Amino acid sequence: MAETVPRNYLNADYSIWSWFLTKDHKRIAILYLISITLFFFVGGAAAVLFRLELMTPKGDLVISENYNKLFTLHGIIMVFFFLIPSIPAVLGNFFLPMMIGARDLAFPKLNLLSWYVFMIGGIISIVAILAGGVDTGWTFYTPYSSTYANSQVLLAAVGAFIAGFSSIMTGLNFIATTHTMRAPGMTWFRLPLFVWAMYATSLIILLGTPVLAIAIVLVGLERFFHLGIFDPALGGDPLLFQHLFWFYSHPAVYIMLIPAQGVVSEIIACFSRKRVFGYAFIAFSSLAIAVLGFLVWGHHMFVSGQSATAGMIFSFLSMFVAVPSAVKVFNWTATLYKGSIHFDTPMLYALGFIGLFTMGGLTGIFLATLAVDVHVHDTYFVVAHFHYIMVGGSVMAYLGGIHYWWPKMTGKRYPESWGRISAILIFVGFNLTFFPQFILGYLGMPRRYHFYADEFQVLNVMSSAGASILGIGYVFPLCYLLWSLRYGRPAGDNPWLATGLEWTTPSPPPTSNFLETPIVREPAYNYPPLGDGEGDTLRQEKIRRRRQGEWHPTQPPREKVTTP
Amino acid sequence: MERDYQREFTFSPPQAASTAAEIDWLYYALVGMTVFFTLLICALIVTFMVRYRSTARLNRRIHVSHKRLLMIEIGWMLPPLAIVMGSFFWGAAIFFHQRQEPADPLRIYVVGKQWMWKVQHEGGRREINSLHVPTGRPVVLTMISEDVIHSFYIPAFRTKMDVLPGRYTMQWFEPTQTGTYHLFCAEYCGTDHSKMIGSVVVQTPEQYAQWLESDEEEPAASRGRRLFQQYRCNDCHTQSEDRRGPPLANLLGSQVVLADGRTVTADLKYFRNSIRNPDDQVVAGYQTVMPPYPQITEDEILLIMAYLESDAAGSGSGRAVQGGATDDAAAPDNQPPNQPRNGQSRDPQPGSNNQQQPQEQQQQQGEPPE
Numbered sequence: 001m002a003e004t005v006p007r008n009y010l011n012a013d014y015s016i017w018s019w020f021l022t023k024d025h026k027r028i029a030i031l032y033l034i035s036i037t038l039f040f041f042v043g044g045a046a047a048v049l050f051r052l053e054l055m056t057p058k059g060d061l062v063i064s065e066n067y068n069k070l071f072t073l074h075g076i077i078m079v080f081f082f083l084i085p086s087i088p089a090v091l092g093n094f095f096l097p098m099m100i101g102a103r104d105l106a107f108p109k110l111n112l113l114s115w116y117v118f119m120i121g122g123i124i125s126i127v128a129i130l131a132g133g134v135d136t137g138w139t140f141y142t143p144y145s146s147t148y149a150n151s152q153v154l155l156a157a158v159g160a161f162i163a164g165f166s167s168i169m170t171g172l173n174f175i176a177t178t179h180t181m182r183a184p185g186m187t188w189f190r191l192p193l194f195v196w197a198m199y200a201t202s203l204i205i206l207l208g209t210p211v212l213a214i215a216i217v218l219v220g221l222e223r224f225f226h227l228g229i230f231d232p233a234l235g236g237d238p239l240l241f242q243h244l245f246w247f248y249s250h251p252a253v254y255i256m257l258i259p260a261q262g263v264v265s266e267i268i269a270c271f272s273r274k275r276v277f278g279y280a281f282i283a284f285s286s287l288a289i290a291v292l293g294f295l296v297w298g299h300h301m302f303v304s305g306q307s308a309t310a311g312m313i314f315s316f317l318s319m320f321v322a323v324p325s326a327v328k329v330f331n332w333t334a335t336l337y338k339g340s341i342h343f344d345t346p347m348l349y350a351l352g353f354i355g356l357f358t359m360g361g362l363t364g365i366f367l368a369t370l371a372v373d374v375h376v377h378d379t380y381f382v383v384a385h386f387h388y389i390m391v392g393g394s395v396m397a398y399l400g401g402i403h404y405w406w407p408k409m410t411g412k413r414y415p416e417s418w419g420r421i422s423a424i425l426i427f428v429g430f431n432l433t434f435f436p437q438f439i440l441g442y443l444g445m446p447r448r449y450h451f452y453a454d455e456f457q458v459l460n461v462m463s464s465a466g467a468s469i470l471g472i473g474y475v476f477p478l479c480y481l482l483w484s485l486r487y488g489r490p491a492g493d494n495p496w497l498a499t500g501l502e503w504t505t506p507s508p509p510p511t512s513n514f515l516e517t518p519i520v521r522e523p524a525y526n527y528p529p530l531g532d533g534e535g536d537t538l539r540q541e542k543i544r545r546r547r548q549g550e551w552h553p554t555q556p557p558r559e560k561v562t563t564p
Numbered sequence: 565m566e567r568d569y570q571r572e573f574t575f576s577p578p579q580a581a582s583t584a585a586e587i588d589w590l591y592y593a594l595v596g597m598t599v600f601f602t603l604l605i606c607a608l609i610v611t612f613m614v615r616y617r618s619t620a621r622l623n624r625r626i627h628v629s630h631k632r633l634l635m636i637e638i639g640w641m642l643p644p645l646a647i648v649m650g651s652f653f654w655g656a657a658i659f660f661h662q663r664q665e666p667a668d669p670l671r672i673y674v675v676g677k678q679w680m681w682k683v684q685h686e687g688g689r690r691e692i693n694s695l696h697v698p699t700g701r702p703v704v705l706t707m708i709s710e711d712v713i714h715s716f717y718i719p720a721f722r723t724k725m726d727v728l729p730g731r732y733t734m735q736w737f738e739p740t741q742t743g744t745y746h747l748f749c750a751e752y753c754g755t756d757h758s759k760m761i762g763s764v765v766v767q768t769p770e771q772y773a774q775w776l777e778s779d780e781e782e783p784a785a786s787r788g789r790r791l792f793q794q795y796r797c798n799d800c801h802t803q804s805e806d807r808r809g810p811p812l813a814n815l816l817g818s819q820v821v822l823a824d825g826r827t828v829t830a831d832l833k834y835f836r837n838s839i840r841n842p843d844d845q846v847v848a849g850y851q852t853v854m855p856p857y858p859q860i861t862e863d864e865i866l867l868i869m870a871y872l873e874s875d876a877a878g879s880g881s882g883r884a885v886q887g888g889a890t891d892d893a894a895a896p897d898n899q900p901p902n903q904p905r906n907g908q909s910r911d912p913q914p915g916s917n918n919q920q921q922p923q924e925q926q927q928q929q930g931e932p933p934e
Contacts, residue, residue: 303725326640326641333605371722
C-alpha cells in the first residue's frame with residue numbers, strides 16, 4: 001500500500017494518554033460520545049425492565065421498591081447524563097469551533113476538565129445505583145428526598161450536582177468561543193443556526209444550573225444536619241424545593257430542546273438544498289425560548305399548593321413559549337417549499353423531529369392550560385408529552401445529527417439503507433410507545449405507578465409493544481455505526497455537498513481543524529439557486545456517483561495530503 | 565363494584581362532577597386544535613416531500629422580499645398567539661372557579677400518610693381509603709399530610725390537589741353522578757405509592773345520610789375526648805377561673821382576639837397552628853406557657869376538633885373563647901362551621917365499641933411486603 005494516510009485528529013497519536021489528556025475539542029467530543037452512549041443504554045435498560053413490568057396491572061417482575069428505583073434510575077441517567085450533554089457536549093463540542101472557523105474552543109483545558117467532572121458525576125450516580133439505588137424519582141421532591149427516603153439519595157444527588165458543573169464549563173466555553181474565536185468575516189448573522197442554538201443553550205446552562213446545585217446542597221444540609229429548609233416538621237417549606245428545582249429543570253428542558261432545533265435547521269437546509277427560511281426569526285426564537293424558559297417554572301406546580309394567582313401568572317407566561325416554537329416549525333416547513341428534497345437518513349430524522357415536536361409542543365398547551373392540567377398533572381399525559389419533546393424531539397435530532405456529521409467525525413460512511421430503516425423503526429416505535437400514554441393520562445392513570453387499574457392494561461400493552469420496536473430501532477444504529485468504523489466506505493470531505501465551514505476541511509479533520517484559517521465571504525446556507533433543479537449539486541453528484549458504480553455519493557480519496 | 569368504563573374502551577373517564585363536562589369540552593377543543601395543526605404540518609411536509617423531491621423536474625425559483633418575509637413571519641405568529649390566549653382564558657376561568665370555596669359546602673377532612681387516605685366526615689364518621697360523598701352539594705376537602713407530599717386525585721371529577729405536610733390545602737367538587745370511582749395518589753410518595761388508592765362512592769343525599777348514621781365505630785368525638793385527656797389539654801384549657809389556657813368549647817368558627825391586638829377567625833388552620841406553634845397566636849389575656857405539641861398527629865388534631873365541636877365539649881360551658889371581647893359582640897360571627905345535615909346527629913354515641921384503632925393498624929400492615 002503506497003497510499004498515504006492523511007494526518008487527522010484520530011490518527012495523530014494512538015497512545016491512551018493522548019486521549020485521556022487531550023485538549024482537542026474533537027477528541028473530547030468523542031470521549032463524551034462514548035460515555036453518553038453507555039449511559040443511554042443503561043437508562044434504556046431500566047426502561048425495558050419497567051415497560052415489561054407494566055405489561056400487567058399487577059407487579060410480577062419486580063417489587064415496588066425496585067420499580068421505583070428503575071424509573072428513578074431511568075430519569076436521572078437520561079436527563080442528567082444523556083439528554084443534557086447529548087447534543088451540546090458531543091455535536092456542539094465537535095462542530096461549534098469548526099462551524100465558526102476556530103482551531104479549538106476558547107478554553108481547551110476547561111473542556112477536558114468538564115469531561116472528567118462529568119464522568120465523576122456519572123460514576124458517583126452509578127455507584128449510588130449499585131449501592132442500593134435511589135427511589136425518589138429524578139425530581140427529588142422534598143420532604144421525601146430530604147427526610148423520608150431510605151435510599152442512596154445523597155449520593156445520586158451529588159452525582160447530578162457534580163455533572164452540573166460540567167455543563168456549566170461547557171456553556172461557558174461555548175459563549176466565550178462564539179464571542180472571541182469566529183473566523184474573519186464570520187459575522188453573527190452568518191453563523192449557522194446550530195451555533196445560535198448552542199449560544200442560547202449555553203446562556204440557560206450558565207444561569208440555571210447553579211440554582212439546581214443550590215437546591216441539591218440544601219437537600220443535603222437538611223438530610224445530614226437536619227436544618228429546617230424543606231421539611232415542615234423542621235420548620236421548612238416543601239414547596240421551596242419545587243420552586244428551586246423547576247427554576248432549573250424547566251429551562252433544562254430547553255437545554256435539551258434548543259440544540260436539537262439547531263441540528264434540525266442544519267439538516268433541513270442541507271437536504272432541501274436551500275437557505276433556511278426566516279433565518280433571523282429562527283435565531284431569535286432560540287433566544288426567546290431561552291429567556292421565556294426562566295419565567296414559566298411554576299406551570300409544574302398548578303396543583304402543588306402554590307397560590308391560584310401564581311398559577312394564573314405562570315399559565316399566562318407559559319403560553320408565550322408556543323409562539324417561538326410555532327415560528328420554528330413553520331419556518332422549517334417553509335424551507336421545504338420549492339426545495340429539492342433528499343431523503344437521506346439525517347433528513348428522515350429531521351422530518352420526524354418536526355412532526356413529533358409539533359405534537360409535543362401542542363400537547364404542552366394542554367398542560368399550560370390550568371383546568372386541563374389540574375386533571376392531567378402527574379398522569380401519563382405528562383409522561384407522553386415530555387417524551388414527545390425529549391425523545392421524539394431531542395433524541396431524534398441527536399441521531400439525525402450523528403448521522404449527518406458521522407462522515408465528518410469518522411471519515412467513514414454508514415450504510416444508508418440501514419440508516420433509513422432504523423429511522424423509520426424509531427419513528428413508528430416511538431409513536432406506538434408514547435401515543436397511547438396520552439389517552440392513559442386523560443383516563444386518569446397516574447405516573448410512577450407500579451400497580452395500576454385493570455382497565456388501563458390494553459393501552460399499557462400497546463405502549464410496551466411499541467417500546468420493543470423502539471428499543472430495536474436504537475440498537476441498529478449502534479451496530480451499523482460501529483461496523484462502519486471498520487468497514488465503511490471513505491466519506492470524502494463533503495459527502496452531502498453541504499455548506500458550512502466544517503465541510504471545508506478533510507474528513508476526519510486534522511487536529512487544527514483547518515489547514516489555513518478560513519475567511520468567510522458568504523451568508524450561511526448559501527446553496528446555489530435551484531432554478532429548475534439544475535442547481536441541486538447533491539442530485540448531480542448522486543447521479544455521477546451512480547454512473548461510476550457507487551450507489552451513494554462519496555468523493556474520491558484525496559491523493560495528496562499536506563499536514564500542517 | 566361495577567364500573568362500566570372498565571369494560572368499554574373510552575377516551576375519557578366518566579363525568580361525575582359538575583365541572584367535569586366543561587373541562588372535557590376544553591380538552592376536546594384542544595384535541596381538535598392539536599389534530600388540526602399536526603395534520604396541517606404533516607400534510608404540508610408530505611406534500612412538499614413528494615412535490616419537491618430531488619428527482620422531480622419543476623420550477624423552484626423563489627424570491628421573498630424582506631417586507632414580504634416580515635409579513636409572513638408576523639402572519640404566522642398571530643394564530644398561535646390567539647389560540648394560546650384563548651386556551652389560557654378558558655382554562656383560567658374554570659380554574660378560578662375551582663379555587664373559590666363554594667357557599668354552604670359539605671366539609672370533609674382528609675389526612676394522607678404513607679400509604680393510606682384517612683377521611684373524617686362532619687359529625688365524625690371516618691373511613692380509610694374510600695370517600696363517600698352525596699350528589700347535589702359542593703364538597704370541600706380540607707387536606708393535610710402526616711409525612712411526605714401526596715396528591716388527592718379523582719379522575720372522574722377531573723380534580724386533584726397536592727396534600728402537603730404542615731399545611732392544609734383545599735379542593736372542592738360537586739358530585740353529580742352516583743357510582744364508584746377511582747381515587748389515586750398522584751404525587752409520588754414512596755414505595756407503595758401505587759397502592760395509595762381507594763374508591764370514591766357517590767351516593768344520593770338520602771343514602772349518604774344513611775351511610776353516615778350506620779357508623780359502628782367509636783365516634784370521633786369520644787376518641788377526641790380521650791385524646792384531649794391523654795395529652796392533658798384539659799389541665800390548662802378548663803373553665804375554672806385560674807385556668808392557664810383559654811377554654812376551647814365551640815372554639816371553631818369563633819372570633820379570637822389575640823394578645824397582639826389582632827382578631828382572627830378560629831378555623832382549623834388556626835387551631836392546628838395553636839397546637840404546633842402555640843407562641844404564634846397567643847389569645848389576649850393569656851401567657852405564652854403552652855409548649856408545642858409535634859407529637860399530636862394530624863389525624864388526632866381532627867379527632868380533637870371533632871370533640872370540641874361536639875356538644876359534649878360544650879356541655880360544661882356554652883361560651884366561645886372570646887379572649888377579652890364580650891360574648892355579645894362576637895355572637896353574630898359565632899356561626900358553627902358545620903351545621904348538622906340530613907338529620908345527622910353530632911352527639912357522641914357512648915357505648916359503641918372501639919374498632920377504629922385495630923382497623924387502622926390492619927390497613928397499615930395489611931399489605932404484605934414484597
